[in-house]
Amino acid sequence: xxxxxxxxxxxxxxxxxxxxxxxxxAGFNFAxxxxxxxxxxxxxxxxxxxxxRRSTARGTIDYADGVKGRFTFSHDSVQNTxxxxxxxxxxxxxAIYYCAASSRPECQAATGTxxxxxxxxxxxxxxxS
Numbered sequence: 001x002x003x004x005x006x007x008x009x010x011x012x013x014x015x016x017x018x019x020x021x022x023x024x025x026a027g028f029n030f031a032x033x034x035x036x037x038x039x040x041x042x043x044x045x046x047x048x049x050x051x052x053r054r055s056t057a058r059g060t061i062d063y064a065d066g067v068k069g070r071f072t073f074s075h076d077s078v079q080n081t082x083x084x085x086x087x088x089x090x091x092x093x094x095a096i097y098y099c100a101a102s103s104r105p106e107c108q109a110a111t112g113t114x115x116x117x118x119x120x121x122x123x124x125x126x127x128x129s
Contacts, residue, residue, distance in 0.1 A: 002028045002118045004099045009123030012089050016127070020084040022099030022120055031056060031077050036107035036116070039073065039084045041095035041125075048098065048113050052084060055108045066092070089127045096122040 003025035012018050020039070024030055030037045038053035052073035054061045061073050072085040082099065099120035100113075107115040 002101070004101065004118055004120035006097065006099045006120045006123040009097060009125045011126045011128065014090055014127055014129045016089050017085070017087045018089065018125060019086070020097055020099075020123060020125075021081055022083070023079070023081045024101070028080075028118075030075060030080055030082060030101060034101040034103055034118075035105045036100075036102040037075060037082050038100055038116075039082075040098045040100055040113065040116075041093075042098070042122075043092070043095040046095075050111065050113075051097070053107075054082075057105075058108065086125070089125075091127050091129050093125060093127050095125060097125050098122045 004022055006022045008020040034056050036053055039051040040048050041051050042048040050064055051067055052063050070088045074083045100116045101118040102116040104115050
């Protein structure tokens with residue numbers, strides 16, 4: 001069982017920033033063992049949605065429309081950690097944020113959660129107006 005552990009969630013005022021981190025347990029390497037790495041979120045009462053996705057093979061990063069220009073995905077291969085820098089936060093960003101990775105090549109093109117097979121437990125982000 002691959003373990004992904006998120007940290008960095010919390011509360012922020014609208015317009016503020018937060019940085020999420022996700023470290024993989026020993027024995028699992030984001031770059032070597034996945035086709036995709038990324039972040040999802042689940043707002044209250046809604047389904048889980050993709051936020052940012054990096055294709056390991058292609059080196060491309062895709063963002064959800066609602067976070068483009070505000071959120072930045074990064075990967076530190078030495079620390080084996082991925083990050084989500086969130087700026088200009090708005091109350092609609094309130095959600096549980098999940099780190100995820102996939103060993104399935106179809107994750108690079110598909111939307112949704114079904115092609116992702118490794119998940120963290122999530123970290124709460126709350127943005128107040």
